Amino acid sequence: MNKNKWMSFFGFSAVCFFAGCAWHPGGLTSLDAQTEAVVRSSFRPEGIVKLDALDTDETNRLCSAAAVRAEPLDEDTARRIEAENFNSIVMPPNGQFIGDWRKGEIIAQSGRGLTFSDNGKSPNGGNCYNCHQIDKKEIAYGTIGPSLFNYGKIRGVQDPNSADSRPIVEYTWRKIWNAKGFNACSNMPRVGHKGILSPEQIADVMALLLDPKSPVNQ
Amino acid sequence: MAKMRWIALAGGIMLANAVLAQTKDAAVQSIEEYRAMLEDGNPSDLFEAKGEDLWKQIRGPKNASLQQCDLGKGPGVVAGAFVELPRYFADTQRVQDLESRIVTCMQVLQGFDAAKIASTPFDSGEQKNVTALATWIAAQSKGMRFNVPQEHVKEQTAYEIGKRLFFQRGGPHDFACATCHGQDGKRIRLQELANLTRFPGDGVGIAAWPAYRVSTGQMWGMQQRLNDCYRQQRFPYAVFGSDAIIALGVYLGVNSHGAQSVAPAIKR
Numbered sequence: 001m002n003k004n005k006w007m008s009f010f011g012f013s014a015v016c017f018f019a020g021c022a023w024h025p026g027g028l029t030s031l032d033a034q035t036e037a038v039v040r041s042s043f044r045p046e047g048i049v050k051l052d053a054l055d056t057d058e059t060n061r062l063c064s065a066a067a068v069r070a071e072p073l074d075e076d077t078a079r080r081i082e083a084e085n086f087n088s089i090v091m092p093p094n095g096q097f098i099g100d101w102r103k104g105e106i107i108a109q110s111g112r113g114l115t116f117s118d119n120g121k122s123p124n125g126g127n128c129y130n131c132h133q134i135d136k137k138e139i140a141y142g143t144i145g146p147s148l149f150n151y152g153k154i155r156g157v158q159d160p161n162s163a164d165s166r167p168i169v170e171y172t173w174r175k176i177w178n179a180k181g182f183n184a185c186s187n188m189p190r191v192g193h194k195g196i197l198s199p200e201q202i203a204d205v206m207a208l209l210l211d212p213k214s215p216v217n218q
Numbered sequence: 219m220a221k222m223r224w225i226a227l228a229g230g231i232m233l234a235n236a237v238l239a240q241t242k243d244a245a246v247q248s249i250e251e252y253r254a255m256l257e258d259g260n261p262s263d264l265f266e267a268k269g270e271d272l273w274k275q276i277r278g279p280k281n282a283s284l285q286q287c288d289l290g291k292g293p294g295v296v297a298g299a300f301v302e303l304p305r306y307f308a309d310t311q312r313v314q315d316l317e318s319r320i321v322t323c324m325q326v327l328q329g330f331d332a333a334k335i336a337s338t339p340f341d342s343g344e345q346k347n348v349t350a351l352a353t354w355i356a357a358q359s360k361g362m363r364f365n366v367p368q369e370h371v372k373e374q375t376a377y378e379i380g381k382r383l384f385f386q387r388g389g390p391h392d393f394a395c396a397t398c399h400g401q402d403g404k405r406i407r408l409q410e411l412a413n414l415t416r417f418p419g420d421g422v423g424i425a426a427w428p429a430y431r432v433s434t435g436q437m438w439g440m441q442q443r444l445n446d447c448y449r450q451q452r453f454p455y456a457v458f459g460s461d462a463i464i465a466l467g468v469y470l471g472v473n474s475h476g477a478q479s480v481a482p483a484i485k486r
Binding site: 034041043045046059063068090115117131139189 | 323381382383397399408456460461
């Protein structure tokens with residue numbers, strides 16, 4: 001046995017020691033396959049949620065697998081996933097980036113929609129306050145995402161429809177539409193990409209963040 | 219002069235931060251006080267009493283009690299059983315949690331139809347009885363420390379599958395269990411979130427359920443708790459006693475090794 005063979009033998013043993021190949025021939029692959037089988041046998045459709053909610057894309061599969069290994073995605077994969085998500089972003093069809101901040105606040109407050117106990121008839125919420133501070137008057141905000149208080153003010157937005165504001169307006173649209181275009185394994189839902197909110201609803205949330213008259217920017 | 223202004227500015231920012239921190243703490247603190255007040259009158263006592271009664275009562279097509287039920291420590295041994303579940307059972311050749319094991323005993327000893335109970339919605343019919351039994355059985359381990367076994371190969375496999383399920387992103391929101399429960403010190407709205415990927419401390423997560431939920435006025439077992447997590451993740455309906463729910467229970471239970479059980483707890 002030459003040195004390389006020893007190295008690979010040792011590497012395999014080390015993997016098996018930590019991942020527990022001894023339990024099952026095939027080790028990790030087998031555990032992933034068994035998990036897949038468990039998922040397929042453990043859920044049933046209910047209300048508006050069908051079993052296809054369990055089918056997911058490469059972005060989620062790679063991020064889930066990396067989290068199981070307790071390591072970040074490798075740089076090349078992360079950049080590739082981000083590029084794919086970024087390139088799929090759809091800008092507002094009517095060129096309307098900024099809607100009504102009052103409607104945006106209602107959308108940001110609402111966590112409704114797309115669970116099996118929702119009826120699919122009322123509009124979906126954005127779940128924004130679940131994770132972000134937004135209007136300071138709302139003290140019941142979550143902390144999984146960063147604070148968005150003064151979002152537009154901090155970035156110097158005086159008129160969100162002006163040419164000066166265009167870069168930050170476009171960036172914000174893209175971030176809401178598909179946060180994985182910027183951070184492959186972001187915890188943030190891909191709000192536009194997955195159709196959670198309509199383009200009109202996203203424009204209203206944009207106004208909440210960027211309109212100088214919005215309470216967020218006072 | 220410039221220096222003075224800097225000091226004043228820095229002082230101002232520090233003061234603002236302190237005020238902000240204080241407001242936050244006040245909100246969280248008042249919720250903690252509310253929870254403490256609830257502790258004085260936890261309605262789970264009523265479910266415990268019902269559960270104890272159901273354990274001893276002659277019921278079902280076979281006219282038998284559950285007193286010979288083996289919860290993992292031998293027939294009829296209840297004290298300490300909860301903190302060692304889920305575990306592998308040789309008779310069913312499955313890893314089972316408390317609730318799925320209760321249903322097995324109801325089938326084997328009393329002649330109930332296990333599949334029918336599993337498909338009964340939570341909080342109705344025999345499911346209500348399963349929850350009451352789980353509440354009483356868990357209460358007999360109150361104050362004991364979690365020691366979920368990892369000896370049998372199927373227990374080890376269940377842990378590994380549970381871990382994969384915990385990090386599995388899916389649904390329209392890309393949510394996994396880990397989205398909310400994978401970091402320290404985070405909140406959803408004002409609800410503090412435990413990091414369940416490691417030891418979460420005494421009386422947290424699996425060491426708190428079954429629990430009485432004030433907001434819904436219901437007693438919930440861990441099966442229902444995890445089913446509702448998946449609902450909020452926008453996943454389909456996680457079937458009672460399914461391998462996914464059991465595997466998650468093993469993952470959470472083993473991560474909580476050494477944690478003191480406070481079940482049945484009271485929740486908002």
